[in-house]
Amino acid sequence: MRRWQPLSGAGRWVALAMLLILLGVTVFDGLQIVRVFAAPPENWPVNLGLYVRVVIFLALLLCCAALTYRVAAAFTLSYDLDRNGLYINWLGNRAVVPLEKISHLDVGLGDMGKGWGPVHAIGYYSGQQWLADGRSIHRFSTLPNDRSLVVHTDEAIYAISPKDTDAFVQDLEQRRNLGAAKTLSTAVEPGRMFLYAFWHDTTVRGLLIAAFAINLVVLGLLAARYPELASSVEMRFNAVGQAAALRPRHDLLFLPLAAFLLSLVNTGLGLLLYRRQKLGARLLQGASVVVQLMFSVAVLTIIH
Structure with missing residues (x-):
């Protein structure tokens, strides 16, 4: 089995910078609230203004958690190849694509690249959509939709971005020609961490x-x-x-x-x-x- 790293882009570094800034704002806001509640309980200035500040702090914590997840996913994204399948890894999760089920490769999602929300482009391009023919599209790429390497199967479409696309495609084709040593099923195997x-x-x-x-x-x-x-x-x-x-x-x-x-x-x-x-x-x-x-x-x- 050979591991391929994704093409390094600015997206994950921008997401990391966003996370650090957001963490700084959250810590600052949290310290201000802690100072308020450091006084004796009978002196707490409880009112709607303080309530709104606490709600904003909780919202910032949730945003930090979501952004941390995306940054971690972006930095752990990788692709493995063996003679049986293509394995897309991120944060302990794995998407399994049997090589024998791959019909063809392409560059760019074309019209299928429309309708993705901006949140799914933070750190890396991710997300899932369903087509009218019943197939699903899965993005695991550090490149925009029109530049990603697209793997087509009868069941699903995968947008990926290996560092050396030509060498990756050559490696994939060579392994396909060898034939599968065992039969795999198309699946997404969630990790146990989350x-x-x-x-x-x-x-x-x-x-x-x-x-x-x-x-x-x-x-x-x-x-x-x-x-x-x-x-x-x-x-x-x-x-x-x-x-x-x-x-x-x-x-x-x-x-x-x-x-x-x-x-x-x-x-x-x-x-x-x-x-x-x-x-x-x-x-x-x-x-x-x-x-x-x-x-x-x-x-x-x-x-x-």
């Missing part, structure tokens, strides 16, 4: 988004109401619904935080369980939504 199956499960993803959205909405309502609350609020009630204890108003902030931490625990447990017990992993995420709703009712009851 547990893609869990994140791509529509039920799991929907429940995660719902739990996170409920938490954010409740925090927003609490932040809007917080400046108007008395320094002590009724948080404990007896059997007939009368106030049994007063607590500092900042204790209210820990209710959504506790719900969020429980959701994180359920997400972690779901990741561990998913391969062996999908239903159990889904039920855990459903429980996160229920927990968020219960804590939300408690918070809204107290502040109103």
Whole structure:
């Protein structure tokens, strides 16, 4: 087996520079928020302005994670060839293209290169689309669509960019002429690092988004109401619904935080369980939504 590196382009270095800048902005913003919460809880200036700053910080963290993934994928992209197949590698994942199923090679996607979003060009050209004939297009290239080497099979089309295209094509043809030593199936083999199956499960993803959205909405309502609350609020009630204890108003902030931490625990447990017990992993995420709703009712009851 021989490994071919992709043609080095400016794209991944630009993406790396973008990541470093974004990390700097995120760290700076995070430090400002930490300074705010370094004061005693009773002095926290909780309001909608601070809430928006926290939401922006969370959005920056998500952008950093997504950009880090793309940069890592761009720098780990490579192509392997043996007499059985072409293997496209990135971040522990592998796309398998049997040589015997390759019908022809071409340069440029032509009209098939239209309709790709700019996000899929950060670091390297990636993404997947479906054609009217049922075939799928997969991009794993450091070159634009019109300059990529395009591998055609009856099932799919792959856009790649080996460093020495002519030598790569010659190597591929020589291996095809040798004939396959074993039969391969066209497939994308996900790595174990990121547990893609869990994140791509529509039920799991929907429940995660719902739990996170409920938490954010409740925090927003609490932040809007917080400046108007008395320094002590009724948080404990007896059997007939009368106030049994007063607590500092900042204790209210820990209710959504506790719900969020429980959701994180359920997400972690779901990741561990998913391969062996999908239903159990889904039920855990459903429980996160229920927990968020219960804590939300408690918070809204107290502040109103």
